[in-house]
Amino acid sequence: MTPPLLALAGRTRTGRWGWHVRDLARAAARLNLRFEPVEFQRLRATIAPLGRPGRVEADGWELTGPEVAGVLVRAMPSSSLERIVFRMDALRRVEAAGTPILNPPRAIETAVDKYLTLVRLEAAGLPTPETWVGETSREALDAFDRLGGEVVVKPLFGSEGRGLIRVGQRELARRTFAAIEATQGLLYLQRFVAGPGWDVRVFVLDARVVGAIRRFPASHDWRANVSTGGTAEPFHVDAETERLAIRATEAVGARLAGVDLLPLGGIPHGWVIPEVNAAPGWRALGACLRLDVAAFILEALRETPRLAPQQAPTP
Template sequence: MLRTAVPNLVALVSGFGWHVQDLHRAAEALNFRLNAISFPRVVGQVGTGTGRSRVEAGGIDLGQVDGVLVRMMPPGSLEQVVFRMDALHRLEALGVPVLNPPRAVEVAVDKYLALARLDAAGLPVPPTWTGESAAEALAAFEWLGGDVVIKPLFGSEGRGLVRVSDLELARRTFHTLERLGAVIYVQAAIRHPGYDLRAFVLGGQIVGAIRRHAPGADWRTNVSLGGRPELCSLEPEAERLALSAAKAVGTEMAGIDLLPDLDRGRLLVLEVNAVPGWRALAGTTGVDVASEILLHLKAARR
């Protein structure tokens, strides 16, 4: 693979908002070449007569770049998402560093699979039920204490979450999801002190952490939904859980959400995000997260 003095990186994105602009800022400061390309522009070529398949995006041969950052996995049909993952796996097979690794992205994007990995690793997680039957989901509603959070299996930033503590509302919600052909993902609502912890893990190290306070009477702490970020230092147990969670899911870069469970007096691992945002964390901690990400990707060159 041809290497140049200036690292040549590509970010696969779903839009060109703040995070992409921050990556460009960091790349310019580091004297790195960075191309941000919309994920749907990825194409694959097989049977070129060279004995190797080719993956391109925006006319760039991704097999020849120094690293590929998966900034976001945009919504799409099953075929579209499967092909995008196929392309990432192909790049990894060609020896191109991909952040996060394709298998880690596949696991983290699926809330059930990620939570099962965490549970299998012995990490504390909220009691959760997943299935397709409204009738069985209603039985799970009772098992989970009659106060639950219903989440989309795929989703982030707290969007699409519904908290339900009424039996009839739960019945209607589950039947609606069943009719839509959706997977029903139901989690026990955890009594918490009005905040959670977000740790940003990169290369087995914690880059920074914040405490996110829920706005007003809202139970969701996501900054994108109005949560207030606050600088914090993680206690040893929180640090251990964050690093163990990233390892269990296979992520080199992750946003780990930890939730204090007041009833059980312990921290729970709520989620592992393989395409984490860092705007609130960078602004609160002062850490140049974008530069740290690009430097980590550059160091992964083979």
């Protein structure tokens, strides 16, 4: 029997698989591929006696062996630091065993960390918003002034617009920063980019742009996220913008990414890149462009060759 493609994901609060896992299952059936979703919480690992290799398993599947054709990593649900570290260690072990994995663990670790993402983008010579990161509210307030007196405060980890706060008043900034410091939180401040009221999400897969959408915020919001009630429409990106998105994807070490672009005049390219998502959603993209994005992803994973363990990256 043909080995299955696995998707590591989390269930919704109701215990169901989320829309993206269900869409992958639909696409797999259309492509006549075996597909099995597995919860992150089901990951298990063993260290064997000397001379025998250890294993990583999930729901009875050995991810480090040939009985699995590939592993797709969807958004990792929140958990304790210990569990998150173990999950990433397990993914590195799977990669080292030669099992095709999308995205690679290094890309996941980079993209989930907003600061590290910007470091990688900066090193690649790509445009990023002016950003300050620190731990004390006093220094953050000084940075607030230097950043023009209007910033977006973001959690270091997180996606879909969750936890973002737009602050444009100094007293509000002082109280906000003090509250974050009091809970031992990290202060991540980004200059607010006053654009035309929309942003662009470019979906990249294996150094090719699958498509792009322009996202508009809901009437009651400033965040241009479809997950927070925003809307989307197809967006044509020119060759230069395609190259920009592909370079951003490569900078974080990803094969699959959603690259966010904010329009900003007066700079090369005309865009800044605030974030790169290594587990991007595609519901709005697929609907706007009438593309079977899930099928593209599964086909890319299926066509990824298995490496010999000694060829694979070490943990």
